[in-house]
Amino acid sequence: MWCSGCGNGLVTGSLLRAIENLDIDTSKIAIVSGIGCSSRAAGYLNFQTLHTTHGRALAFATGLKMVRPELTIFVIMGDGDAMAIGGNHFIHASRRNIDLNAIIFNNNIYGMTGGQASPLTPQGEKATTAPYGAERNFDIMKVAVATGATFAARATTYHLPLLDKLIEKGVKNKGFSVVEALTYCPVGYGKLNKKGDATAMLNWYKENSIPVEKCTTVDHEGKITVGIHHHQAAPEFVEEYTRRTQGVKR
Amino acid sequence: MGQIEKTRLFQGNEACVAGAIAAGANFYAGYPITPSTEIAELAARKLPETGGKFIQMEDEIGSMAAVIGASIGGAKSFTATSGPGFSLKQENIGYAMMAEIPCVIVNVQRLGPSTGIATAPAQGDIMQARWGTHGDHPVIAFAPSSVRETFDLTVKAFNLSEKLRQPVFILLDEIVGHMRENIHIPHQDELEIINREKPLPDQPYKPYDEEKEVSPLASFGEGFSYNITGLVHDEYGFPTTDSEKTKKLLSRLQRKIDNHLEEIILTEEFGMDDASLVVVSYGCTARSVRQAVKMARKNGLPVGFFRTATIWPFPYEKISAFADKTKTLLVPEMNMGQIFGEVERAVHGQARVVGLNRFDGEMITPDEILQKILEVI
Numbered sequence: 001m002w003c004s005g006c007g008n009g010l011v012t013g014s015l016l017r018a019i020e021n022l023d024i025d026t027s028k029i030a031i032v033s034g035i036g037c038s039s040r041a042a043g044y045l046n047f048q049t050l051h052t053t054h055g056r057a058l059a060f061a062t063g064l065k066m067v068r069p070e071l072t073i074f075v076i077m078g079d080g081d082a083m084a085i086g087g088n089h090f091i092h093a094s095r096r097n098i099d100l101n102a103i104i105f106n107n108n109i110y111g112m113t114g115g116q117a118s119p120l121t122p123q124g125e126k127a128t129t130a131p132y133g134a135e136r137n138f139d140i141m142k143v144a145v146a147t148g149a150t151f152a153a154r155a156t157t158y159h160l161p162l163l164d165k166l167i168e169k170g171v172k173n174k175g176f177s178v179v180e181a182l183t184y185c186p187v188g189y190g191k192l193n194k195k196g197d198a199t200a201m202l203n204w205y206k207e208n209s210i211p212v213e214k215c216t217t218v219d220h221e222g223k224i225t226v227g228i229h230h231h232q233a234a235p236e237f238v239e240e241y242t243r244r245t246q247g248v249k250r
Numbered sequence: 251m252g253q254i255e256k257t258r259l260f261q262g263n264e265a266c267v268a269g270a271i272a273a274g275a276n277f278y279a280g281y282p283i284t285p286s287t288e289i290a291e292l293a294a295r296k297l298p299e300t301g302g303k304f305i306q307m308e309d310e311i312g313s314m315a316a317v318i319g320a321s322i323g324g325a326k327s328f329t330a331t332s333g334p335g336f337s338l339k340q341e342n343i344g345y346a347m348m349a350e351i352p353c354v355i356v357n358v359q360r361l362g363p364s365t366g367i368a369t370a371p372a373q374g375d376i377m378q379a380r381w382g383t384h385g386d387h388p389v390i391a392f393a394p395s396s397v398r399e400t401f402d403l404t405v406k407a408f409n410l411s412e413k414l415r416q417p418v419f420i421l422l423d424e425i426v427g428h429m430r431e432n433i434h435i436p437h438q439d440e441l442e443i444i445n446r447e448k449p450l451p452d453q454p455y456k457p458y459d460e461e462k463e464v465s466p467l468a469s470f471g472e473g474f475s476y477n478i479t480g481l482v483h484d485e486y487g488f489p490t491t492d493s494e495k496t497k498k499l500l501s502r503l504q505r506k507i508d509n510h511l512e513e514i515i516l517t518e519e520f521g522m523d524d525a526s527l528v529v530v531s532y533g534c535t536a537r538s539v540r541q542a543v544k545m546a547r548k549n550g551l552p553v554g555f556f557r558t559a560t561i562w563p564f565p566y567e568k569i570s571a572f573a574d575k576t577k578t579l580l581v582p583e584m585n586m587g588q589i590f591g592e593v594e595r596a597v598h599g600q601a602r603v604v605g606l607n608r609f610d611g612e613m614i615t616p617d618e619i620l621q622k623i624l625e626v627i
Contacts, residue, residue, distance in 0.1 A: 027471075027475075030471075032319075042479075043477055043488055047475055048471070048476065049475075049478070050478045051477065051479035051481065053315070053342055053345050053480060056315040059307065059312035059316050059319070060319035061319060062279075062307070062315075062316045063279055063305075063317060063318065063320035063322075064320060064323045066277065066305060066320060066323075067276075067277055067303065067323035067324060071471050088309055089312050092312070248298040248299050
């Protein structure tokens with residue numbers, strides 16, 4: 001499914017290593033995905049996998065988590081899937097602090113349909129539907145933190161050991177965890193913006209990223225901040241609902 | 251079980267929730283919309299009493315998604331909405347049809363198009379129920395005419411949904427949804443409750459077996475690793491674009507409904523033996539029709555009453571069977587003639603078909619129907 005040079009396989013690899021390290025019973029893992037390049041990862045994984053409709057993966061996962069709270073649920077989405085068509089579900093999953101692990105494969109573009117602008121296409125950069133430059137873009141970390149997510153972290157496909165760890169930490173957070181995995185699309189975003197091949201794009205991530213912890217001490221203007229942006233416990237939605245309703249009698 | 255028989259003054263929307271819970275519903279996701287809101291409010295209060303769960307989602311699309319997600323987790327799930335929300339739910343309804351996920355969708359119809367009149371009744375979503383989601387697919391839709399029938403058909407909707415792994419619609423309307431009637435609620439042990447078939451443990455599992463009409467459905471969390479998708483898929487649920495497999499899948503989806511028409515199609519009739527005119531009706535309009543036909547017969551007119559509680563699949567054969575014995579079929583409905591066209595298809599030129607339509611938010615009265623009968627008989 002994925003083009004040669006695509007970074008999505010690297011993110012999927014991180015997810016699998018994190019699952020391996022966490023040593024979770026695989027029958028208690030569900031993968032829910034939306035529509036787009038990254039969401040096709042579900043079909044490659046030998047778990048209980050649910051490939052849903054465009055933008056709605058978090059809403060499907062909300063219903064599933066409510067009736068199966070024992071499941072560890074990963075919700076795989078692309079940047080357009082999670083932040084454009086699925087933006088409403090994202091902010092409300094975040095507000096509820098439901099125990100889902102959102103893994104957003106951010107390649108800054110709509111890849112499957114051939115390179116249209118997403119809310120994560122950096123402002124001014126080109127896309128087939130933004131030939132004169134893209135609109136102002138979102139910062140997923142800021143959206144996640146502002147809407148109530150209890151864990152928000154980012155890494156790129158250059159920082160795979162970090163990405164593994166962030167996914168693991170996200171799973172350990174009892175609540176809504178957002179891991180933004182910056183991947184790259186050499187044939188879509190890369191080609192339109194003259195970013196070079198896959199190796200060049202990986203190197204770009206290497207040279208333009210900075211650990212978020214260092215942001216207070218050095219100039220990080222224009223750099224990608226990687227690491228844990230936010231981690232603060234709060235009551236989890238399904239546990240709260242169960243607590244509030246368990247005494248209810250006919 | 252030694253209980254006193256329960257007689258309750260219920261509105262249709264309340265009977266719908268009672269029917270759902272009696273059928274084993276334990277999950278509801280929805281979004282407030284008039285005139286269906288009582289269903290959400292009652293589900294929110296009642297479901298936790300039996301260990302069920304309720305969520306008010308952020309929008310109509312999300313509530314349909316959550317209903318499907320919960321069903322995949324093993325719940326019997328449902329939602330309720332009205333026209334605008336039914337429109338928004340359509341993509342995910344199509345998903346449930348394609349992925350064969352049981353669930354029940356209640357649409358308490360109001361006047362449209364668009365926001366229309368939120369508090370006015372209509373029967374305008376007949377064709378939206380049939381063709382609202384894209385692509386070819388079978389549909390099951392019931393239209394109750396009374397509060398008691400709302401209870402019964404809700405139970406039946408869950409049963410068929412579980413048995414056939416098919417989303418099922420209940421097309422209420424503002425009148426039946428908000429009307430209050432004194433009804434007898436059957437004892438739980440009087441009801442036949444059907445639960446979806448589950449795969450046997452430690453056996454190879456095909457969630458979409460080509461050899462079976464309907465395959466067992468493993469709940470997520472039970473340890474069967476398989477894929478669910480809205481893409482055309484093979485027997486294991488993995489995507490394919492193979493034309494042979496595509497044809498097989500879509501044919502099977504249609505066939506599983508076609509093979510159960512007798513069980514799905516529910517109709518009621520009287521005065522048909524001598525009828526030269528038959529009034530065909532459904533939903534709230536059938537209440538006025540019943541009165542009008544009784545008045546006509548009291549006046550010696552050979553008028554028959556034919557009501558269908560099942561809108562889809564439509565009872566083409568039942569109507570065709572009496573069409574050649576009558577001269578005229580009168581079809582009153584609160585829309586511009588949605589079922590009218592289906593009746594014409596069933597009659598196929600064997601008799602004249604006449605419509606009586608209101609689309610002004612007011613119910614069609616028995617007098618109006620009687621007047622029309624006198625005009626066209």
